[in-house]
């Protein structure tokens with residue numbers, strides 16, 4: 001966390017765009033492409049939902065044993081990219097990840113629908129699955145194991161926080177002369193600069 005005014009300006013701008021996106025008629029206005037890099041230097045990318053943000057960073061939740069989880073364990077730097085076509089805006093954020101506290105993770109876990117919590121237990125995310133029926137049998141197994149709404153959170157289901165060290169705001173303009181503004185932390189000082197489109 002930092003109280004650098006330049007960083008707080010970037011977070012305010014991010015919050016304003018997220019608020020704009022939430023006004024749109026989108027199912028998942030906070031979906032973002034998350035890029036991670038494995039030990040072999042090979043990048044991988046997938047969509048995940050941003051589940052909250054504040055000055056400490058932006059959160060998402062997943063299975064720590066998944067491909068992304070394994071890659072983040074080996075290389076803690078991640079990058080995300082949001083795009084909202086109706087807003088003509090893109091935001092890119094990069095930074096190191098840390099684990100969200102157990103308390104915050106539990107709070108979000110407990111807010112999820114029962115089916116999603118059973119599904120999280122049943123899915124050995126990113127591991128080979130021989131057939132669909134195996135997954136369905138695992139769902140039935142955990143459904144029977146946890147009959148009520150009080151379903152414990154599996155240890156492998158965690159929240160990650162990306163602590164931004166670079167935030168770029170891109171806004172489409174005419175003739176491909178788009179606006180690009182980057183906020184970047186170097187040696188603990190945040191600066192803002194424009195980039196050619």
Ligand SMILES: Cc1cc2nc3c(=O)[nH]c(=O)nc-3n(C[C@H](O)[C@H](O)[C@H](O)COP(=O)(O)O)c2cc1C
Pocket residue numbers: 028031044045046047048049050060061062063066067068069125126
């Ligand atoms: C719109 C959308 C939202 C998603 N949100 C999440 C999410 O929040 N967490 C998650 O683990 N996977 C989410 N997924 C699934 C991931 O894209 C991915 O298939 C999964 O996490 C496994 O990725 P990995 O094998 O690279 O770890 C989402 C997919 C889509 C299309």
